C-alpha cells in the first residue's frame with residue numbers, strides 16, 4: 001500500500017475562526033458553558049454540531065467508539081439513544097461509564113465529557129421511540145444493531161416487515177430502544193489558537209459544585 005503521508009502533509013487543520021474565550025469569566029457550571037458554545041456553533045453554521053463520538057469500554061477493558069447524535073442536555077447530563085442490544089448497549093450495561101467528544105471545526109472548538117451512564121425510564125424510552133419517523137422506527141424495530149448481517153436482502157425484508165407491523169400497530173415500541181444519559185464527572189473545553197497556544201479549561205465535579213483547572217495544551 002502507498003503510504004498516505006504525501007496526501008496528508010498538505011492538509012490543513014484548525015482552519016476555523018475561534019471566538020474570544022476568557023476562562024476567567026466562564027460560568028461556574030460546565031453545562032452552561034456547553035450551551036453557550038453549542039449555540040454559537042449552531043449560529044455560525046457548524047454542520048451537524050450535535051454529532052459526537054461516544055467512547056465506551058468492552059468486557060476486556062478495550063476502548064470502543066462511534067459517532068452518535070446528541071438528543072438532549074438536561075441538568076442530569078448529555079443524552080443519546082440507541083439499541084440496548086447493540087455493541088455499545090452491551091458495553092454500557094456491563095460498564096456504565098462513557099466519554100463524549102464534540103469537535104466543531106468552524107470555530108476550532110472541542111468539548112470532552114467523561115462520566116457515569118444511566119438509562120432512561122421505560123416511559124422516556126417509549127416516548128423517544130414514538131417521536132421517531134416511521135422509517136427510523138422500522139429500522140430500530142427490525143434490525144438487531146451490531147449483529148453480523150448475511151445480506152442486504154435479509155435486512156430489507158426484516159425492515160419492510162417491521163414497517164408493515166408498525167403500520168398495523170403504530171403504538172409498537174422496540175423493546176431495546178434506550179435513552180442513556182452521561183452524568184458528567186469532568187468536562188473539558190478546548191479552544192484552538194492560530195499560534196498553537198490552545199486553551200484548555202477542565203471542570204471537575206465536586207458533588208454539588210465544580211472546580212476548574214487550566215491545562216497545558
Ligand SMILES: Cc1cc2nc3c(=O)[nH]c(=O)nc-3n(C[C@H](O)[C@H](O)[C@H](O)COP(=O)(O)O)c2cc1C
Pocket residue numbers: 051064065066067068069070080081082083086087088089145146
Ligand atoms: C453522524 C452519525 C450519527 C449517528 N447517530 C446515531 C444515533 O443517534 N444512534 C445510533 O444508534 N447510531 C448512530 N449512528 C451509527 C453509530 O455510529 C454506530 O454505527 C451504531 O450505533 C452501532 O454502534 P455499535 O456497534 O458500537 O453499538 C450514527 C452515525 C453517524 C455517522
